[in-house]
Amino acid sequence: MDIKVKTDGLGIAVENILEMRPEAGRALDRLWSGSEPMTGWVQTPINQNKEELEYILNAADIVKDEAELFVVVGIGGSYLGAKAAIEALPKAERGAQVRFFGTNFCTDYYREVMAEIRDKRTILCVISKSGNTAEVSAAFETLKPLMIEKYGSEEEANKRIIVVTDPARGQLRAEAEEKGYATFDIPPNIGGRYSVLTPVGLLPMAVSGIDIRDVLDGAKAMAMSPVWDEGGTDYAISRHLMQMTGKHIEVIEMCHSRLGYLGEWMKQLYGESEGKNGQGLWPATLTLSTDLHSMGQMIQEGRQNFFETMITVDDPDYTVTVPAGHLAGRTIRELNEAMMDGVIRAHRNAGIPVVEIHMPQLTPHYYGQMLYFLETTCAVTAMLNGVDPFNQPGVEAYKAEMRKILGI
Amino acid sequence: MDIKVKTDGLGIAVENILEMRPEAGRALDRLWSGSEPMTGWVQTPINQNKEELEYILNAADIVKDEAELFVVVGIGGSYLGAKAAIEALPKAERGAQVRFFGTNFCTDYYREVMAEIRDKRTILCVISKSGNTAEVSAAFETLKPLMIEKYGSEEEANKRIIVVTDPARGQLRAEAEEKGYATFDIPPNIGGRYSVLTPVGLLPMAVSGIDIRDVLDGAKAMAMSPVWDEGGTDYAISRHLMQMTGKHIEVIEMCHSRLGYLGEWMKQLYGESEGKNGQGLWPATLTLSTDLHSMGQMIQEGRQNFFETMITVDDPDYTVTVPAGHLAGRTIRELNEAMMDGVIRAHRNAGIPVVEIHMPQLTPHYYGQMLYFLETTCAVTAMLNGVDPFNQPGVEAYKAEMRKILGI
Numbered sequence: 165m166d167i168k169v170k171t172d173g174l175g176i177a178v179e180n181i182l183e184m185r186p187e188a189g190r191a192l193d194r195l196w197s198g199s200e201p202m203t204g205w206v207q208t209p210i211n212q213n214k215e216e217l218e219y220i221l222n223a224a225d226i227v228k229d230e231a232e233l234f235v236v237v238g239i240g241g242s243y244l245g246a247k248a249a250i251e252a253l254p255k256a257e258r259g260a261q262v263r264f265f266g267t268n269f270c271t272d273y274y275r276e277v278m279a280e281i282r283d284k285r286t287i288l289c290v291i292s293k294s295g296n297t298a299e300v301s302a303a304f305e306t307l308k309p310l311m312i313e314k315y316g317s318e319e320e321a322n323k324r325i326i327v328v329t330d331p332a333r334g335q336l337r338a339e340a341e342e343k344g345y346a347t348f349d350i351p352p353n354i355g356g357r358y359s360v361l362t363p364v365g366l367l368p369m370a371v372s373g374i375d376i377r378d379v380l381d382g383a384k385a386m387a388m389s390p391v392w393d394e395g396g397t398d399y400a401i402s403r404h405l406m407q408m409t410g411k412h413i414e415v416i417e418m419c420h421s422r423l424g425y426l427g428e429w430m431k432q433l434y435g436e437s438e439g440k441n442g443q444g445l446w447p448a449t450l451t452l453s454t455d456l457h458s459m460g461q462m463i464q465e466g467r468q469n470f471f472e473t474m475i476t477v478d479d480p481d482y483t484v485t486v487p488a489g490h491l492a493g494r495t496i497r498e499l500n501e502a503m504m505d506g507v508i509r510a511h512r513n514a515g516i517p518v519v520e521i522h523m524p525q526l527t528p529h530y531y532g533q534m535l536y537f538l539e540t541t542c543a544v545t546a547m548l549n550g551v552d553p554f555n556q557p558g559v560e561a562y563k564a565e566m567r568k569i570l571g572i
Numbered sequence: 573m574d575i576k577v578k579t580d581g582l583g584i585a586v587e588n589i590l591e592m593r594p595e596a597g598r599a600l601d602r603l604w605s606g607s608e609p610m611t612g613w614v615q616t617p618i619n620q621n622k623e624e625l626e627y628i629l630n631a632a633d634i635v636k637d638e639a640e641l642f643v644v645v646g647i648g649g650s651y652l653g654a655k656a657a658i659e660a661l662p663k664a665e666r667g668a669q670v671r672f673f674g675t676n677f678c679t680d681y682y683r684e685v686m687a688e689i690r691d692k693r694t695i696l697c698v699i700s701k702s703g704n705t706a707e708v709s710a711a712f713e714t715l716k717p718l719m720i721e722k723y724g725s726e727e728e729a730n731k732r733i734i735v736v737t738d739p740a741r742g743q744l745r746a747e748a749e750e751k752g753y754a755t756f757d758i759p760p761n762i763g764g765r766y767s768v769l770t771p772v773g774l775l776p777m778a779v780s781g782i783d784i785r786d787v788l789d790g791a792k793a794m795a796m797s798p799v800w801d802e803g804g805t806d807y808a809i810s811r812h813l814m815q816m817t818g819k820h821i822e823v824i825e826m827c828h829s830r831l832g833y834l835g836e837w838m839k840q841l842y843g844e845s846e847g848k849n850g851q852g853l854w855p856a857t858l859t860l861s862t863d864l865h866s867m868g869q870m871i872q873e874g875r876q877n878f879f880e881t882m883i884t885v886d887d888p889d890y891t892v893t894v895p896a897g898h899l900a901g902r903t904i905r906e907l908n909e910a911m912m913d914g915v916i917r918a919h920r921n922a923g924i925p926v927v928e929i930h931m932p933q934l935t936p937h938y939y940g941q942m943l944y945f946l947e948t949t950c951a952v953t954a955m956l957n958g959v960d961p962f963n964q965p966g967v968e969a970y971k972a973e974m975r976k977i978l979g980i
Contacts, residue, residue, distance in 0.1 A: 240865030267862045269908035270829035272934075274892045298899060299861060302907055305897040357866075412875055413821070413854060421678035432866030439870025446821060446870065446878070448856055453707060454675045456970060457648030458765075458840030462847025462854065464966030467820055470854070484682045489713040490980060491706060499710055499978075500677035506974030514969065526680075558872030561922065562864060566914030570907075572898060 165524045166389065167533050171402045173508065174471065174517040181401050184548070188397035191547040195540065202554035204353035205539060208361050209383035209532070216349075217377070220363055223326065223346065224370035228258050231324075233284040234371045235277065237266035237303045238291035238364075241356020242328075244432055245535075246368035248425035249360070249379070253528055259373025260287075266303030274306065281310055291328040291364055293350055295336025298566070318343075328363050355554050357432045358539055361532075375528045382532025386540075396537075399473075399519060400544035406471045406517065407445050407549070413470035414445040415463065419452045419504050420477045420526060427451070430538060437546045437553040444549070453503045464514055471517035476504055479525040573932045574797065575941050579810045581916065582879065582925040589809050592956070596805035599955040603948065610962035612761035613947060616769050617791035617940070624757075625785070628771055631734065631754065632778035636666050639695040639732075641688060642779045645674035645711045646699035646772075649764020650736075652840055653943075654776035656833035657768070657787070661936055667781025668695075674711030682714065689718055699736040699772055701758055703744025706974070726751075736771050763962050765840045766947055769940075783936045790940025794948075804945075807881075807927060808952035814879045814925065815853050815957070821878035822853040823871065827860045827912050828885045828934060835859070838946060845954045845961040852957070861911045872922055879925035884912055887933040 171181070195206050227234055236243060243264045250262055261284075265277050280286075288307055292300045311321035322343045329336040331349040340347045348363035359365065361383055366376045389396065403414065414434070418427055427449030438444035448470070450459055463472070482495040491499065508518055523530045546553035579589070603614050635642055644651060651672045658670055669692075673685050688694075696715055700708045719729035730751045737744040739757040748755045756771035767773065769791055774784045797804065811822065822842070826835055835857030846852035856878070858867055871880070890903040899907065916926055931938045954961035 239862065244866065268829050268859070269861055269904050269911055271889045271892050271904045271908075273829045274904050278892075296898070298907065298911075299865075301897045302894045302899050302902070302904065305894050305899065306892065306904075309895055412877055421676050421681045428866065431863075435867045435870035435874070439867075439872075439874030441873065442875055444870055444874040446854075446856065446875070448854065451676070453677055454647065455839075456967070457707075458652065458836065459843045459847075460970065461964045461966045462843035462852055464847075464969050465849065466843070466847030466852040467850055467854070469820055481679045484679050484686075484714065486710045486713050487717055489709045490704070491710050491713065491978075494710070494978065496677050496679045496682050496710065496714075499706060500679075502974045502977040503677055503706075503970070505977050506970045506972075509973040509977075510970035513973075556869045558869045559864070561872050562868065562911070562914045562918035564914075565917040565921075566910045569910040569913050569917075570899075570902065 166385070166391070167524070167530055167537060168522045169399050170520040170522075171398045173512060174402050174406065174519060176402055176405055180405060181398050184401045184404070185397060188401050188544050188548065191544045192392060192397065192540070194547070195543055202353055202355050202358070204351045205358040205361065206387070208351070208354070209380050209536060210387050212380055212384070216363070217380070220348065220367050220370055220376065224367065227287050227371045228260050228373075231260050231285050231287040233280060233286045234260045234262045234289060234368065235281060235286055235307065236262060236264050236289045236291060236368050237300055237307070238264070239267050239297060239299045240432060241359050242291040242300075242364055243267060244425070244429040245360025245365035248429040249365065249369045249374060249531060250372045251425045252422045252526060253374045253531055254526075255373030256375075257373065260371050262368050262372045265307070266300045269299065269302065278307075278310060281307065282314065286311070286314070287324045287326065289326040289328065289367065290336065292336055293330050293356070294334040295329060295339070296334075298563070326367070328367060357436050358554070360429070360535055378528035379532035379535075382529035383536040385529070386533040386536040397541070397544050399521075400541040401548065402519060403445060403541070403545045404548040407443065411469060411471045411517065412446060414447050415470050415472045416447060416449045417452050417472055417474045418449065419474060419500065421451060421454075422526065423475060423477075424449070424451050426534075433538060433542050436556050436559070437542045438549060438551065440551045440558065443551070452507065453500070456507065463511065463516065468516065471519070472511060473519045473521065474504065474508070475521045475523070477523045477526045574793070574799070575932070575938060575945060576930040577807050578928040578930075579806045581920060582810050582814065582927060584810055584813055588813060589806050592809045592812070593805065596809050596952050596956060599952045600800060600805065600948070602955070603951055610761055610763050610766070612759045613766040613769065614795070616759070616762070617788050617944060618795050620788055620792070624771070625788070628756065628775050628778055628784070631775065635695050635779045636668050639668050639693050641692040641694045642668045642670045642697060642776065643685065643689060643694055643715065644670060644672050644697045644699060644776050645708055645715070646672070647675050647705060647707045648840060649767050650699040650708075650772055651675060652833070652837040653768025653773035656837040657773065657777050657782060657939060658780045659833045660830045660934060661782050661939055662934075663781030664783070665781070668779050670776050670780045673715070674708045677707065677710065686715070686718060689715065690722065694719070694722070695732045695734065697734040697736065697775065698744065700744055701738050701764070702742040703737060703747070704742075706971070734775070736775060765844050766962070768837070768943055786936035787940035787943075790937035791944040793937070794941040794944040805949070805952050807929075808949040809956065810927060811853060811949070811953045812956040815851065819877060819879045819925065820854060822855050823878050823880045824855060824857045825860050825880055825882045826857065827882060827908065829859060829862075830934065831883060831885075832857070832859050834942075841946060841950050844964050844967075845950050846957060846959065848959045848966065851959070860915065861908070864915065871919065871924065876924065879927070880919060881927045881929065882912065882916070883929045883931070885931045885934045
């Protein structure tokens, strides 16, 4: 069993999808050709680097033995993939606590994490291609003296710093070589939002106790799946067509309480890949049933400028049963199913287009499948939209203004 | 100093705002008249019920003495206000841990919370007007036998159950009277999304250690503020006008890491009040600078169908300084300011309309001001849009389908 995608609830005529499959197939061929820039992520799970994987697993074992706290300094694509997986997936008991930092300029948050580091055996991990991102630089420079203070000397602190960065270039690589930090490589042909299956995502996941071999094997299974020849791009095509017909928001609905951050990861993947040239679907994420009690009214009766993508976990875990009341004898699982089916019916009755993506279980394997499927889908949609899925020219604008304000 | 709102970055001509002030003033008068249904929230902070406040504070003290864990069972308006305040505000050290439950049908989450209850001295609090909401009923019925098992008898369990519900009607009120639970009232003339300053929000806040008198006094200060005669409705008017000109998404940006759940509360407040009759602004929330590294590209160069509302905390806390690197000597606070100003400049350069809302500090007083300001704004915008801010006819649709599926 694999993840399953149903696009027949969108109200798009089958022939319109079929008509676009050849173009979507050509987009896939370009991704698979290996000759397009920034498509390294396509091959990574297929041609796994066993040596690097061993190195990650060994490092993770050392971290788990030595540290209570693993502070990951990184922002955007350098943390969302790992954060989402750690929230979603089951973990072996031995995992260290992973804390993400350098994700903002919030003094309160700085104080909180600095106090935790003073209190716990800590290993610091900085994830950044360049090391120049302001949030990351401020965080790393602030934590370095704290580590030296805590461990008595720069030498001892440096033993507890790991850097994930460009294999050759950039200030962080240079510093790592000078100071002797342990290092992992971010492949130069993989952008931040497509980097979850490189050391960027895999190292924090492994430290937390997730079986990263299973995640990679799931991604590989999706990469090699025959589905790509028979409808695997239909969700990508549908997203393109929805936008063309005035559905400008994609409401991504997570039907499991542990998938909230997968939604945040998807927001970057989709938004940053497609939001250019005055177009792109605005990705909005909800967790169900929770957010039906806040955004349900807007969906049902508000402006109909959106479609829904519902992500469900079909795991038949029927272990908790309501013992009394008007739902007596129902399992929580059964109620969740009824909720999801009720939503689909009510929204279709109102004419709202709904895509369904079903994960059989919330395991590392199927999670790996999802990641690869979503990355491929997003890249194909962007290509159908006529934009480059792998650049992000607009993110520099506020940074340039910020530098002017700071006079640097 | 009070919270300040700047609407001059929206690109709306001043005369267009001034022209609508009389209509917005009439909407305010209707809210203040006391004769409109479901407007009880307007008066609550002004005519504070001292007796009820004492009762809440006493109950909170007892909970803090007796329990390590305060499990609040409630969904939508019955938890978002308290959750947001607890995430945002400073607390006295004595607060008990507040855990929200009954917010989904997730078996994993059930197991997690049930294990915590077995482990910790617990008081259970159910917040629901009727008690019939499926999520709340399933959660409460599942936890009741657990409490009996833990405390040895139904009598002992019932001493540790608090109910916040309708003062006279509904199944939960009837059960509370039968079983002798401690009870608090939800005023019948206040809807869920406007109930944060009633026992619904105040009791969990007080248990967590928040000074709820300050929150209420802040709300009162805003209610009595002269600003309502001189531009206090301009944000409400602007939201109406933005929608009229094709800005269909309001991107609400929190510039402090503790305000994320205030955004979730706002999503319900805005979305459920305005999303009807085929209209309404889609409320999308971001936390800055974090989400500039995921959604920044889409904002800068994607489809321009949105405006931004930036909520900042101006608290000049300059206690953490970056010691080295290219940002050496800058405080984190200074970097946050430069980031916010950089964003405003870059986005205005791109023609994006931006509202600014400034909180002087993240204190209970200013937070109370914010809550009251946002509730009033939302109600006025909905009235300018020509819809009822206080109903939610669409939320029944999926529940009806769900009942059909369950055969109940």
